[in-house]
Amino acid sequence: MNIVVLVKQVPDTWSERKLTDADHTLDREAADAVLDEINERAVEEALRIKEAQGGEVTVVSMGPDRATDAIRKALSMGADKAVHVSDEALHGSDAVQTARVLAKAIGTVEGYDLILAGNEATDGRAGAVPAMIAELLGLPQLTQARKVSFDGSTVTVERETEEGLTTVQASLPAVVSVTEKINEPRYPSFKGIMAAKKKPVNTVTVADLGIDAGEVGLAGALTTVLEAAPKPPRTAGERVEDDGTGGTKIAEYLVGQKLI
Amino acid sequence: MDFSLSDEQREIRDWVRTFVRREIMPLEPEVLRRERRGEPGLTHEEHRELRQKAKQAGFWGVLTPQEYGGMGLPAVMAALIEAELGRSFVPFRFGGYADNILFHANEEQKQRYLLPTIAGERISCFAITEPGAGSDAKNIRTSARKDGADWVINGEKTFITGGNEADFAMVFAVTDKDKGAAGGVTCFLVDRDMGWKSEPIDTMGEWGPASLIFDNVRVPEENVLGEVGRGFQLAMQWIGQGRYLLPARALGACERLVEMAIEQSKTRVTFGEPIANRQAIQWMIADSAVEIEALRWLVLHAAWQVDQGMDSRQAQSMAKLYGGVKANEIVDRVLQIHGGMGYTRELPVERWYRELRLLRIYEGTDEIQRRTIARNLIKGHASVRGVLG
Numbered sequence: 001m002n003i004v005v006l007v008k009q010v011p012d013t014w015s016e017r018k019l020t021d022a023d024h025t026l027d028r029e030a031a032d033a034v035l036d037e038i039n040e041r042a043v044e045e046a047l048r049i050k051e052a053q054g055g056e057v058t059v060v061s062m063g064p065d066r067a068t069d070a071i072r073k074a075l076s077m078g079a080d081k082a083v084h085v086s087d088e089a090l091h092g093s094d095a096v097q098t099a100r101v102l103a104k105a106i107g108t109v110e111g112y113d114l115i116l117a118g119n120e121a122t123d124g125r126a127g128a129v130p131a132m133i134a135e136l137l138g139l140p141q142l143t144q145a146r147k148v149s150f151d152g153s154t155v156t157v158e159r160e161t162e163e164g165l166t167t168v169q170a171s172l173p174a175v176v177s178v179t180e181k182i183n184e185p186r187y188p189s190f191k192g193i194m195a196a197k198k199k200p201v202n203t204v205t206v207a208d209l210g211i212d213a214g215e216v217g218l219a220g221a222l223t224t225v226l227e228a229a230p231k232p233p234r235t236a237g238e239r240v241e242d243d244g245t246g247g248t249k250i251a252e253y254l255v256g257q258k259l260i
Numbered sequence: 261m262d263f264s265l266s267d268e269q270r271e272i273r274d275w276v277r278t279f280v281r282r283e284i285m286p287l288e289p290e291v292l293r294r295e296r297r298g299e300p301g302l303t304h305e306e307h308r309e310l311r312q313k314a315k316q317a318g319f320w321g322v323l324t325p326q327e328y329g330g331m332g333l334p335a336v337m338a339a340l341i342e343a344e345l346g347r348s349f350v351p352f353r354f355g356g357y358a359d360n361i362l363f364h365a366n367e368e369q370k371q372r373y374l375l376p377t378i379a380g381e382r383i384s385c386f387a388i389t390e391p392g393a394g395s396d397a398k399n400i401r402t403s404a405r406k407d408g409a410d411w412v413i414n415g416e417k418t419f420i421t422g423g424n425e426a427d428f429a430m431v432f433a434v435t436d437k438d439k440g441a442a443g444g445v446t447c448f449l450v451d452r453d454m455g456w457k458s459e460p461i462d463t464m465g466e467w468g469p470a471s472l473i474f475d476n477v478r479v480p481e482e483n484v485l486g487e488v489g490r491g492f493q494l495a496m497q498w499i500g501q502g503r504y505l506l507p508a509r510a511l512g513a514c515e516r517l518v519e520m521a522i523e524q525s526k527t528r529v530t531f532g533e534p535i536a537n538r539q540a541i542q543w544m545i546a547d548s549a550v551e552i553e554a555l556r557w558l559v560l561h562a563a564w565q566v567d568q569g570m571d572s573r574q575a576q577s578m579a580k581l582y583g584g585v586k587a588n589e590i591v592d593r594v595l596q597i598h599g600g601m602g603y604t605r606e607l608p609v610e611r612w613y614r615e616l617r618l619l620r621i622y623e624g625t626d627e628i629q630r631r632t633i634a635r636n637l638i639k640g641h642a643s644v645r646g647v648l649g
Contacts, residue, residue, distance in 0.1 A: 189316075190318030
């Protein structure tokens with residue numbers, strides 16, 4: 001089975017993440033950049049499927065030059081090759097534009113049976129790109145998967161949402177997005193790291209994909225960020241002394257905050 | 261002059277960074293709780309499991325040659341890895357390691373000592389220090405006397421790292437009193453079941469060395485490591501191995517500590533303002549950051565000299581001295597910035613405060629490093645212009 005995995009480089013959730021003052025886009029200098037953890041799980045799932053069924057795993061990513069680090073990590077884990085869409089015109093693209101570009105980039109990969117993605121990136125958190133890509137490519141979408149299995153050309157997914165668990169099926173090719181329950185991603189191996197630099201990475205611009213630069217980027221985005229404010233500093237919190245009623249007090253507090 | 265990392269260096273460094281975050285740091289609260297109860301922070305079983313997990317990804321024997329199953333990485337990479345590990349106070353190390361002098365063992369000894377040590381099946385300790393001989397190692401008095409086909413060892417070793425856990429020791433004993441260090445000291449591989457005893461020494465930190473007692477311990481001739489009378493050269497070679505790794509670990513600790521201090525200074529509000537706005541706090545942070553930067557490059561430069569096959573002793577002594585002195589100044593400032601909380605055992609700052617103190621003492625005290633550095637300069641073996649001339 002030939003699999004395309006969508007990956008994204010995101011600001012490390014361990015560092016302080018910020019938006020730039022100028023255009024409210026991500027301040028890429030403010031935080032370390034890493035392969036999004038949810039994408040590690042998507043790559044892991046792809047590798048497990050490949051190990052069971054054979055085939056090839058292609059990583060597709062859209063991002064600035066330094067996103068090559070995230071791509072290399074996926075290759076270190078065991079993916080075979082990559083397509084990297086890198087173009088300054090993409091700066092500030094929103095979810096719809098991103099989906100359009102990625103759909104085109106996926107089109108450069110020959111003979112794929114499955115497109116895997118994380119259900120939601122830890123930075124943008126739109127959680128919509130996999131579904132949009134499925135729509136653009138005319139493929140079935142199976143999102144929020146916590147388990148994926150195959151029977152011939154049928155893919156079955158356990159889909160977990162706040163509403164509960166559903167089992168959904170589709171015929172391949174299909175788009176599947178995974179949640180963090182899907183698996184525990186492997187660490188890249190030392191050998192994998194050394195081998196990754198020899199794996200092919202096809203770097204393309206939007207023009208290479210037949211997209212007009214005016215269709216992408218901040219100016220043409222369908223959504224606009226009007227205002228952004230840093231998160232308020234952490235406050236001291238409330239201390240509950242447990243004199244036997246600690247549980248009740250905590251419950252009361254949470255009810256007061258409308259959290260339960 | 262290129263100060264950047266290669267792609268491979270960065271990826272290996274980031275691998276270790278991720279491993280420390282995901283596998284090591286989550287253990288920190290429990291390690292602190294256990295230590296408050298007087299228990300070991302990390303059990304042998306936990307340490308072994310972590311090592312196996314890393315081994316599955318090939319992270320095993322960072323400096324061990326590839327023909328022995330290790331990664332055979334250069335010193336610069338080893339220093340970068342050590343700094344990442346130092347960011348947690350959990351005393352984790354990758355497995356697959358053996359003391360450099362064990363590689364001088366003959367083929368038969370390699371099977372019995374070197375390979376099982378690399379595999380983690382046997383634990384070694386290096387025993388030269390005595391109550392009357394530390395940095396002045398030439399003064400050792402532990403003796404080995406030939407009796408038939410055996411050697412009989414008598415004496416006491418002290419402050420032996422790993423001495424409580426080891427099942428064999430590399431013991432340095434005087435075999436010819438007249439020759440002393442110049443041909444009169446021999447290194448023996450001595451199994452614990454040959455009869456030596458160990459006694460733990462309590463310290464102010466996590467380091468738990470031992471005293472080793474040798475009372476007529478019989479060692480067969482085949483357990484001489486290297487040649488009879490050539491032990492002191494082996495000892496010097498052991499002492500010279502990887503000294504840069506000690507300040508590398510402290511570098512990681514300092515980075516984390518100052519990050520904690522910055523976070524604390526931004527959240528702690530006094531008299532209506534975060535203490536980060538106070539010049540007194542800013543100067544502490546600034547000085548610490550400058551010193552961390554200096555330490556980073558001293559460590560990496562010493563490691564680079566090792567990789568270049570240069571005589572790195574001056575650079576290693578400088579890195580070790582500076583690391584010991586500055587790490588202690590930095591942890592003191594970080595504790596100060598945390599105020600009363602820093603002094604409690606709720607936070608790991610006081611633990612690092614005790615732990616880092618050791619760096620000024622073991623593997624050559626500050627004073628010994630200064631002596632080495634000064635002597636190299638006075639005798640003309642090194643220049644204050646450094647390697648650039």
